[in-house]
Amino acid sequence: MSFFDQVVDRKGTNSSKWDGLKNVFGIEDAIPMWVADMDFKSPPEVIEAIKQRADHGMFGYTVVDSEYYDLVAQWMNKRHKWEVKPDWVVTSPGTISALSVIIRTFTNANDTIVIQPPVYPPFERSILLAGRKVAYNNLILENNRYRMDYSGLEKLLNKGAKMFILCSPHNPVGRVWAEDELLELASVLSKHEDVFVFDDELWADFTYAPNEHHPLLQVAPHLVKRTITATSASKTFNLAGLENTNLIIPDENIKSKFNDAMFSLALSKTNLFAIVATKAAYKYGEGWVDQLLQYLHENFEFMKDFLKSRIPSLELVEPEGTYLAWVNASHLGISSSKVADKLLRIGHVAVEDGSTFGPGGEGFLRVNYAMPRSLLEQALNGFQKALT
Numbered sequence: 217m218s219f220f221d222q223v224v225d226r227k228g229t230n231s232s233k234w235d236g237l238k239n240v241f242g243i244e245d246a247i248p249m250w251v252a253d254m255d256f257k258s259p260p261e262v263i264e265a266i267k268q269r270a271d272h273g274m275f276g277y278t279v280v281d282s283e284y285y286d287l288v289a290q291w292m293n294k295r296h297k298w299e300v301k302p303d304w305v306v307t308s309p310g311t312i313s314a315l316s317v318i319i320r321t322f323t324n325a326n327d328t329i330v331i332q333p334p335v336y337p338p339f340e341r342s343i344l345l346a347g348r349k350v351a352y353n354n355l356i357l358e359n360n361r362y363r364m365d366y367s368g369l370e371k372l373l374n375k376g377a378k379m380f381i382l383c384s385p386h387n388p389v390g391r392v393w394a395e396d397e398l399l400e401l402a403s404v405l406s407k408h409e410d411v412f413v414f415d416d417e418l419w420a421d422f423t424y425a426p427n428e429h430h431p432l433l434q435v436a437p438h439l440v441k442r443t444i445t446a447t448s449a450s451k452t453f454n455l456a457g458l459e460n461t462n463l464i465i466p467d468e469n470i471k472s473k474f475n476d477a478m479f480s481l482a483l484s485k486t487n488l489f490a491i492v493a494t495k496a497a498y499k500y501g502e503g504w505v506d507q508l509l510q511y512l513h514e515n516f517e518f519m520k521d522f523l524k525s526r527i528p529s530l531e532l533v534e535p536e537g538t539y540l541a542w543v544n545a546s547h548l549g550i551s552s553s554k555v556a557d558k559l560l561r562i563g564h565v566a567v568e569d570g571s572t573f574g575p576g577g578e579g580f581l582r583v584n585y586a587m588p589r590s591l592l593e594q595a596l597n598g599f600q601k602a603l604t
């Protein structure tokens with residue numbers, strides 16, 4: 217049995233994914249395939265580091281040490297071939313809290329910000345809650361694969377949009393943007409020097425060969441004066457509950473504006489255990505991540521075979537990265553919200569209705585398959601019961 221085959225009961229552990237089911241879906245008795253965290257334990261070295269620190273018994277105010285910044289930079293260099301300098305790294309309590317501050321700091325009220333739906337819903341929410349406007353540059357689905365609409369983006373920037381949010385790799389459609397796609401994107405952005413760029417690379421470590429993640433600033437360093445990149449160990453090592461994201465900000469001027477804004481909102485804080493866990497993860501976790509990716513890939517293949525033989529009307533978009541399957545349910549002849557509801561009531565599986573990811577999401581389901589294979593099989597049996 218592999219490490220990732222272990223089924224660990226998460227009920228009653230303050231898990232959003234498990235203990236939040238009742239609140240969000242109205243039932244407790246379902247296998248959750250929604251929130252993007254994994255039903256796997258973190259690497260043993262990470263657990264051990266947290267235990268050792270807990271044994272110390274004092275949990276006062278925290279500073280980030282230089283080894284932390286070195287390890288984040290080394291991880292980016294090693295895994296993503298991006299030569300990050302340790303002093304480019306700034307911690308924040310979360311990606312979306314940082315994004316909310318960035319929107320308020322680098323754009324003005326009523327400015328327009330471009331997102332590329334279907335995409336992670338908090339992008340849109342953060343824009344609207346900050347009193348800015350959203351413009352959609354919809355991804356284009358062609359031959360069951362998504363691509364960016366460069367001319368659509370150019371039109372929106374020509375109309376005066378002030379900020380662009382890239383999701384790379386892209387949640388929920390699973391694209392890992394290739395180098396030439398990022399170059400083409402950068403060439404559009406180059407024509408609009410006043411456009412700020414937020415590059416969300418939280419899923420960078422989840423790519424399936426032959427796909428490789430390319431950090432935007434590594435491909436297009438000339439965007440450095442107006443780009444902030446977000447990255448974290450939270451998805452990769454299942455540490456989301458520790459609340460920590462790294463912003464990589466090579467430009468001194470942007471970094472100091474961002475730091476001032478975080479300080480003014482009392483957000484320049486770091487969780488002690490996030491520091492301890494991230495250091496252990498980046499120091500010892502490479503081999504674990506490689507095994508995790510192999511397991512996730514096999515999970516996807518298992519799911520693909522299951523659906524092909526038992527529910528062929530569900531069509532999968534092949535993920536190049538992430539652990540989120542983007543499932544086309546439109547051939548079932550009912551809305552994706554009805555499909556999700558049947559899956560919940562009859563199959564006892566909780567998935568996300570694609571329409572919540574914005575334009576282009578209707579007809580799809582987002583299904584988190586980061587779980588032990590036996591649980592995945594149980595969930596897929598639920599799909600079969602509900603839909604056949």
Ligand SMILES: Cc1ncc(COP(=O)(O)O)c(C=O)c1O
Nearest residue numbers: 252310311312336387416418461
């Ligand atoms: C693309 C993307 N960005 C950000 C987040 C959440 O980040 P945080 O919990 O650090 O706010 C998620 C979580 O699923 C995500 O998929």
